[in-house]
Amino acid sequence: MSDGAFCITCGSEPPLTSDRMCEECFRKRNILSKISDRLQQYRCPKCDQHEVRGRWSEITKENLADLRIRENIEYSDKSKNVNLGFAIEEIDDRSMRLHIDVSGEIEGYKFLENHITLMQTSNAVCPACTRKAGSYFESIVQLRSAGRKLTSDEVKVVRNTLDEMLGDMEADPMFFITSEGPVTGGWDMQLGSKAMARSWGKRLVQKFGGTIKETSTVVGSNDGIEVTRLTMSYRKPAYSIGDIVKFKKNLWLIDRWQKDGPILRRIKYFERTGVSWRDMEKSVVICAVKNQFLVEILNRDSSAVEIMDPIDFSIVTVGLPYHDDPNSKTILIGFIEEKWLAIPQTNMENK
Ligand SMILES: [Zn+2]
Ligand SMILES: [Zn+2]
Structure with missing residues (x-):
């Protein structure tokens, strides 16, 4: 700084900032951060999920407050080493006051700021709940057995794998069940999405063997785009891994599944063979693994x-x-x- 420099605003002596202001004037003209005193958010009254960046999710109060602050706070371009803390003051089910502390530096000067903002929650029904309310479904799943009826125990075991799948994966709001119930020979379900039906189908085949048949039907159109519904028919074999079956007059053990049918192992001596689902329809279970x-x-x-x-x-x-x-x-x-x-x-x- 050359001799004779002074604050451009008040005429004070140095030290001066890069835009030639004394600390006092600099602080008057600079802020670290700002946030609106009211924030608005949406919650679905049916499932209690919150709208978060265009999606709907379950989220804790703390994470929600943190997210809304980060979405709405603006920092000065010159700010450095910024730290943010906040406390939640709940007012009622739809509103909370957020007390926000921000610290940081601009041109080496330390700044400390406090903001208070009111976060208000409004109702908006999420797309998944809108669909559920309208009995929407995108796919029909038919659970059947090859060559006979599915027993109620089998239905239970097969049906349970859907709950297992939903438990294993990250929640998807479109993965819902619209309706389900017994039909002659098996069990029918209406599911919220095609992806849900397909992922489940994959699991069924891996676990129980058998075949999947998919058919697609046009059910209408939306903005000129055909809306289709998927029917997925799963045929569970009448036997399980470990069962002993009679096939072409010999005893075999069901060893494992492959795409076209099971691999069989001979009971009497070492022999392994692959058989098609269709050929296996002539087989009879002689001793199930549970026996x-x-x-x-x-x-x-x-x-x-x-x-x-x-x-x-x-x-x-x-x-x-x-x-x-x-x-x-x-x-x-x-x-x-x-x-x-x-x-x-x-x-x-x-x-
Ligand atoms: Zn000054
Ligand atoms: Zn909802």
Whole structure:
């Protein structure tokens, strides 16, 4: 600063800021931040979610206040090292007063500011609730079994996987159920979105095997764009992984699913084969996995073991499976064709 410099506003001596003002005049003309004294936000009266950047979400009071302040506060371009703190004063269900402290620096001068703003909440029904109220649905899901009716237990197990999926994922407001109920042979549902139906379909096939058929129907038009509805028909196989089935006169174990059908493992000796869903419709479940027992081995010799019959507790002899671990203390059995039969276990295959 050259000799003779002075504040352009009041004529004070240096030190002066870059725009040649003394500290007092500089502070009068500069602020760190500003925020309107009223903020407005929207909440859906039906689901209590708040509108946040064009989406609707569940959010805590603290996060909401933090978000609204950050959305609305403006900082001076010259501000540096800014810190913000706030306290919430609740007035009623629709309004809260926010006490905001801001600290920071401009040209090396420390600034401390306090703002008070009133945040008010208005009602607005979110799109998901609007749709639900209008019984809107975008897809129909039909749960069926291949070749027979789905039992009510099966419906329960299959249906539960939808709740599991919804629990595992981030909430999507369009993932809702409009209606559901029993129909001949299975269970029908109307779902809020096509994506919901498709993600669930993928899960069903991975877990229970089977096939998905999709059909699309035009149900109207919106601004010249066709509105379609998806019908997704899921056919669950009549058997599960681990079940023993009779197929082409032989006994096989359902090993795992692939796209075109299950992989089967022969019970009698080592053989593996892939079969189509269609061919498998001729198979019959002989011993479901839920009717198989893992029992203790009481005695063993080179070809057979003695075990206790899990139903009548008598001691019976069971021939060893084709691959047997001589150190194993247990054996998996199923009652097949009038006698107990050892079932080769999948985990033995890799030993
Ligand atoms: Zn001055
Ligand atoms: Zn809502």
